[in-house]
Amino acid sequence: MSTTESRLTPSEQPTSEPPKAAADQAVKETLEDYTLRFAPRSYRRWSPMVVATTALGGIAYMADFSIGAGIGLAHGTGNALVAIAVAAVVIFVTGFPLAYYGARYNIDLDLITRGSGFGYYGSVLTSVIFASFTFIFFALEGSIMAQGLKLGLGLPLWLGYLVSTLMVIPLVIYGMKALSKLQVWTTPIWLLLMVGPLVYLVATDPGTVDRFLAYAGTDGEGGVNTASVLLGAGVCLSLIAQIGEQIDYLRFMPPKTEENKRSWWTAVVMAGPGWVVLGALKQAIGVFLAVYILAEVGPAAAPEPIQQFRSAFDTMMPSWMVVPLAVVLVVISQIKINVTNAYSGSLAWTNSFTRVTRHYPGRMVFVLVNLAFALILMEADMFSFLNSILGFYSNCAIAWVVTVATDIGVNKYLLKLSPLRPEFRRGMLYAVNPVGVVAFVAASGLSIAMYFHALGDTLQPYSPVAAALIAFVLTPVMAIVTKGRYYLRRTDDGIAEPFLDGDGNPSALTLDCHVCHQPYERPDLAACVTHDAVVCSLCLSTDKVGDHVLPASA
Incomplete structure (x- = not known):
C-alpha cells in the first residue's frame, strides 16, 4: 500500500x-506509485523477468510504425534503415548506465538526474522535458487509436481523441500492480497480431522485399547520404527519453544477489536499453508496410498504422475480419503504451511541482494535467506535423540523456569526481549543480538553433549530432572546472x-x-x-x- x-x-x-x-x-x-522517493524492498516482490515483461509491454506503441514510415517515404529505404540503426546504437549506449542505476538503486530517472550533475532543483528542467515526452507520445498514440476508431466504428476523430484519453484513467490510477498484469496478459496477443501479417506477406510475396529495398523516397535522390540519414536519425532519437519510462518499471527490480545476478542482468538489459531493439525493428516494419501500401492509399495515409495493418490483414484473411482485427491491434497497443505515458508523466509533473512549491497534491492531479495537454495536441492534429515536433523535441531529449549518461560513465567511474551512489534527498544536494545544467542548456540551446536553420541550412541536419557531442564533451569539462564540489552539499x-x-x-x-x-x-x-x-x-x-x-x- x-x-x-x-x-x-x-x-x-x-x-x-x-x-x-x-x-x-x-x-x-x-494504491501505489512511490512518487518522489526510493522504491522500498518490501514492495519489490516481482521476479526480474516479470518486471522486464511489464517494462517491455509499455513499448507496444504504434508510433514506431509511423516514425519509420515517415522517414522512409521522405528519404528512401536505404537512408531510413541506416538512420534507424544509428539512432538505435546511440539510444542503447546512453540508456545502459541509466537503466543500471534505476534498477540497482531503485529510483526513477528524475532522482538519478538530481545526483548525476543537475542538483535538487536543477533537475526540474529535465522533469519538464520528460513530462513533455509523455504527453507528446500519448497524443501520438491517441491519434493513431482515433484513426482506428474512425475506420472501424465511424467515430469522428475529435470523439476518438476523447475516448482514447479517458479510457486510460481507470487503469493508471493503480500504479505498478495493475500495470504489470495488463502488460503481461496483453503482450502475446499484441505480438501475434503485429508479427503474423509481416511474416505472411514476405512468405507469400517475396517481391515485396525487393520493392521495399529499392524504394528511393520522395526526394528521389536514391542511395545513402549523410544529410538524409541524420535528419532521419534526429526524428528517431526523439525516442531517447523512452528510457525514463523503462526505468519507472525497472526501479521495482528485486535486489541483485549472487543467486539471481544472471536473470537480473538479463532483465535490466532487455527492458532497459534493449527496448530499442524492438523499437528499431518496428520502425523498419513501418517503412516496409508504408512502401507496400503506398500505391493503394497514397503518401498521406501510408504512415497511418491502421491503414498499414488493414492492408496487411487484407491479404491473409476474410474481408469481414480485416478491420476488426486492425482496430483490436491499434487499441491494445494504445492502451499498453498510454497507461505508461500517463503514469510516467504524472510522476514527472508531481516531482517538479512538489519540489518547487513544497506541497504534494497527489499524483492523480497530474494524471489529469498530462492527459489535458495530450488532448489539446490531438485536437490540434499533431499527427499531420509529427516529424517536425519530434525533430525539435529530440534535441532537448538527447542533451538531457547524454548529459546524465556521461556523468555516470565518465564523471563517476573514470574521473571519480561525481559520487558513485546517486543522491536525491533534499539537504544532501546543492540546489543547482552547474555540471549538468550548463552542459544540458548549452547542448540543447545550440542544437535547437541549428535545427531552426539559425546557423545555416548546411548545418541543420546535424542538430542531433551537436546535441550529443556538446553534452558529451561539456559534462566532464564542467566537472573538472568545478572540481566536483557542487555534487554533494x-x-x-x-x-x-x-x-x-x-x-x-x-x-x-x-x-x-x-x-x-x-x-x-x-x-x-x-x-x-x-x-x-x-x-x-x-x-x-x-x-x-x-x-x-x-x-x-x-
Whole structure:
C-alpha cells in the first residue's frame, strides 16, 4: 500500500499521525506509485523477468510504425534503415548506465538526474522535458487509436481523441500492480497480431522485399547520404527519453544477489536499453508496410498504422475480419503504451511541482494535467506535423540523456569526481549543480538553433549530432572546472546505519519518520538535527520552512 498520499505535509501535520479517514481516502485514490522517493524492498516482490515483461509491454506503441514510415517515404529505404540503426546504437549506449542505476538503486530517472550533475532543483528542467515526452507520445498514440476508431466504428476523430484519453484513467490510477498484469496478459496477443501479417506477406510475396529495398523516397535522390540519414536519425532519437519510462518499471527490480545476478542482468538489459531493439525493428516494419501500401492509399495515409495493418490483414484473411482485427491491434497497443505515458508523466509533473512549491497534491492531479495537454495536441492534429515536433523535441531529449549518461560513465567511474551512489534527498544536494545544467542548456540551446536553420541550412541536419557531442564533451569539462564540489552539499546523512547491505543493494532496515510516523527503509530517510530523529524524503521535500533539512557541511 502506498504511503506517499496517505500523509499530510509537515506544515499541516507536524507531529501527529494523519487522520485515518484521510489515509483511507488516499488509498482509494492510488494504491501505489512511490512518487518522489526510493522504491522500498518490501514492495519489490516481482521476479526480474516479470518486471522486464511489464517494462517491455509499455513499448507496444504504434508510433514506431509511423516514425519509420515517415522517414522512409521522405528519404528512401536505404537512408531510413541506416538512420534507424544509428539512432538505435546511440539510444542503447546512453540508456545502459541509466537503466543500471534505476534498477540497482531503485529510483526513477528524475532522482538519478538530481545526483548525476543537475542538483535538487536543477533537475526540474529535465522533469519538464520528460513530462513533455509523455504527453507528446500519448497524443501520438491517441491519434493513431482515433484513426482506428474512425475506420472501424465511424467515430469522428475529435470523439476518438476523447475516448482514447479517458479510457486510460481507470487503469493508471493503480500504479505498478495493475500495470504489470495488463502488460503481461496483453503482450502475446499484441505480438501475434503485429508479427503474423509481416511474416505472411514476405512468405507469400517475396517481391515485396525487393520493392521495399529499392524504394528511393520522395526526394528521389536514391542511395545513402549523410544529410538524409541524420535528419532521419534526429526524428528517431526523439525516442531517447523512452528510457525514463523503462526505468519507472525497472526501479521495482528485486535486489541483485549472487543467486539471481544472471536473470537480473538479463532483465535490466532487455527492458532497459534493449527496448530499442524492438523499437528499431518496428520502425523498419513501418517503412516496409508504408512502401507496400503506398500505391493503394497514397503518401498521406501510408504512415497511418491502421491503414498499414488493414492492408496487411487484407491479404491473409476474410474481408469481414480485416478491420476488426486492425482496430483490436491499434487499441491494445494504445492502451499498453498510454497507461505508461500517463503514469510516467504524472510522476514527472508531481516531482517538479512538489519540489518547487513544497506541497504534494497527489499524483492523480497530474494524471489529469498530462492527459489535458495530450488532448489539446490531438485536437490540434499533431499527427499531420509529427516529424517536425519530434525533430525539435529530440534535441532537448538527447542533451538531457547524454548529459546524465556521461556523468555516470565518465564523471563517476573514470574521473571519480561525481559520487558513485546517486543522491536525491533534499539537504544532501546543492540546489543547482552547474555540471549538468550548463552542459544540458548549452547542448540543447545550440542544437535547437541549428535545427531552426539559425546557423545555416548546411548545418541543420546535424542538430542531433551537436546535441550529443556538446553534452558529451561539456559534462566532464564542467566537472573538472568545478572540481566536483557542487555534487554533494553533505557527505553524511546523519544516520549511523549503513546505506547499503552486504551485496551492495540499498538497505532494507526500516525506521519511523518523525513527521508522518510511517516506517521507511533506510535509503529513503535522513537525520533531522532539530528533533534528533529521522525524516523521510517526501516530508523533507514538503518542509516549507526547512526545519528538518540538515545544514551544509563545513
